[in-house]
Amino acid sequence: MTETTNLAAKVLLLEHDAKQYQCLMDFCERMGLMAMPRSAPDALATLSQHKDLGGVMLAEDLPLEGMDSLALACSIHKLRPELPIFLRRTSNQPLSEEQEIAIRHPWTTGDLAQLQSCVERSIFSLRYPTELVNGVVELTCSAMRSMFPHATVKAESPYVVHDRIIFGQVSTLIPLESTWCRGYMMLQTEEGALRQGLMQGMGYEGVGGDLNFRELNHLLGETTNLIWGAFKNRYIPPKAFANQQSQVPIVINHEHKYISFGSQDPQLCVRYQLSDPRRPGLPPLTIVQRLIFNLHWSPEEFAVFADASSGSSAATGELELF
Amino acid sequence: MAHVLVVDDSNTMREIVAGFLSKNGFEVAVATDGRDGLVQLNKDPGIRLVVSDINMPNMDGLTMAEKIRTELCNKDVRIVMLTTEDNPAMRTRAKAIGINGWIVKPFRGDAVLGPFRKLCGMG
Numbered sequence: 100m101t102e103t104t105n106l107a108a109k110v111l112l113l114e115h116d117a118k119q120y121q122c123l124m125d126f127c128e129r130m131g132l133m134a135m136p137r138s139a140p141d142a143l144a145t146l147s148q149h150k151d152l153g154g155v156m157l158a159e160d161l162p163l164e165g166m167d168s169l170a171l172a173c174s175i176h177k178l179r180p181e182l183p184i185f186l187r188r189t190s191n192q193p194l195s196e197e198q199e200i201a202i203r204h205p206w207t208t209g210d211l212a213q214l215q216s217c218v219e220r221s222i223f224s225l226r227y228p229t230e231l232v233n234g235v236v237e238l239t240c241s242a243m244r245s246m247f248p249h250a251t252v253k254a255e256s257p258y259v260v261h262d263r264i265i266f267g268q269v270s271t272l273i274p275l276e277s278t279w280c281r282g283y284m285m286l287q288t289e290e291g292a293l294r295q296g297l298m299q300g301m302g303y304e305g306v307g308g309d310l311n312f313r314e315l316n317h318l319l320g321e322t323t324n325l326i327w328g329a330f331k332n333r334y335i336p337p338k339a340f341a342n343q344q345s346q347v348p349i350v351i352n353h354e355h356k357y358i359s360f361g362s363q364d365p366q367l368c369v370r371y372q373l374s375d376p377r378r379p380g381l382p383p384l385t386i387v388q389r390l391i392f393n394l395h396w397s398p399e400e401f402a403v404f405a406d407a408s409s410g411s412s413a414a415t416g417e418l419e420l421f
Numbered sequence: 422m423a424h425v426l427v428v429d430d431s432n433t434m435r436e437i438v439a440g441f442l443s444k445n446g447f448e449v450a451v452a453t454d455g456r457d458g459l460v461q462l463n464k465d466p467g468i469r470l471v472v473s474d475i476n477m478p479n480m481d482g483l484t485m486a487e488k489i490r491t492e493l494c495n496k497d498v499r500i501v502m503l504t505t506e507d508n509p510a511m512r513t514r515a516k517a518i519g520i521n522g523w524i525v526k527p528f529r530g531d532a533v534l535g536p537f538r539k540l541c542g543m544g
Contacts, residue, residue: 241527242527245526245527245528245529246433246527303436303437303440305436305440306433306436306437306440307433307436308436313432314432314433317431317432317433318433320431320433321431321433321434324431324476324505324526325505325526325527327505328504328505328506328507328525328526329505331505331506331507331508332505332506332507332508332525337508337509337510345475345476345477345481346476347430347476347477347478360478361430361477361478362430362454362478362479363453364478364479393478393479394478396479
């Protein structure tokens with residue numbers, strides 16, 4: 100069996116009972132959870148500051164003004180539905196339907212085995228082989244050192260997140276496909292910090308021009324490309340190459356509402372207007388569609404395909420019996 | 422002065438490679454993908470060495486190299502792939518196309534300067 104790494108995860112801990120607090124802190128340490136204890140009134144503000152959480156633990160009887168713990172749990176769920184919530188039950192009162200949806204992991208006070216099972220099932224639902232985790236960190240550090248030759252690169256301990264909020268303004272995306280995985284890798288960073296690092300001279304001299312946001316995007320894109328290449332060379336066996344297509348990183352800058360697929364070619368764009376026929380005076384909802392054929396585009400081959408299929412389209416919504 | 426064409430879709434890589442080569446006595450032209458590489462090469466018959474990435478939008482580096490050898494019938498220009506790829510099948514294809522060299526990124530200028538000079542006939 101493959102050895103897997105015991106990764107960490109950050110959890111927001113809302114607990115007012117001193118005895119339970121200590122018990123949960125010990126539990127977190129044992130489970131590899133990095134507990135972030137906060138008072139209940141600070142819970143929502145803490146959520147907005149930390150975008151890399153693995154879950155939230157809270158007691159049912161937190162002292163709160165104007166709301167109770169269950170309402171707080173529902174508010175947390177509304178803000179970050181991807182975060183599993185572990186509620187320490189202090190009453191036998193049944194949860195409402197809305198509360199049950201928000202609080203996926205209620206557990207009975209004192210039953211740490213139950214809590215452990217919930218944590219393992221939700222926060223640590225995927226196990227990552229040690230060799231893979233260490234290898235990814237190593238090849239990423241190496242790629243970063245080559246792109247930022249004058250910086251000291253250190254990796255913190257790897258951990259798992261359930262949050263889907265993106266860190267910073269600049270991010271990249273590239274598919275990872277092998278015989279054993281299909282997915283994506285992202286790099287996420289803050290535009291200002293990246294610019295500052297380059298101004299301080301972490302990168303290559305003279306590279307990056309005036310460090311406008313496009314230059315910064317390119318730099319993160321190339322770093323992504325280097326990591327992707329090293330990942331492929333190490334973890335994608337030759338037999339997977341038959342289906343391998345070339346890839347380029349997709350670069351997104353949220354601050355500037357910018358996305359690049361690496362090609363300068365024009366993209367096919369269609370705008371759709373959805374209006375309410377009962378309220379013709381209201382402005383319509385606009386949905387924009389773009390088609391980007393950045394990796395391969397052959398209208399000639401399309402013409403051959405279109406001729407062969409001669410305009411027939413698959414019936415939709417109909418049952419086809421074999 | 423030896424004339425080199427650097428083909429890479431990454432601005433950053435173009436700047437790193439072209440900057441290094443310019444500082445070390447090469448005259449450098451750049452192209453943003455394989456399709457652009459063919460255009461640049463057609464425009465400038467003085468180019469002696471093409472240093473190209475593989476994974477690029479519009480036209481990848483191996484296809485560009487193949488077209489240089491077959492469609493442009495240019496057997497003289499030296500072609501080196503500078504890529505993240507270390508795939509044996511791609512290397513085999515590259516040899517069959519008539520590509521002269523292969524570098525797995527990251528780019529290390531000090532390691533390639535001598536070989537590039539030789540490929541350009543600079544002694």
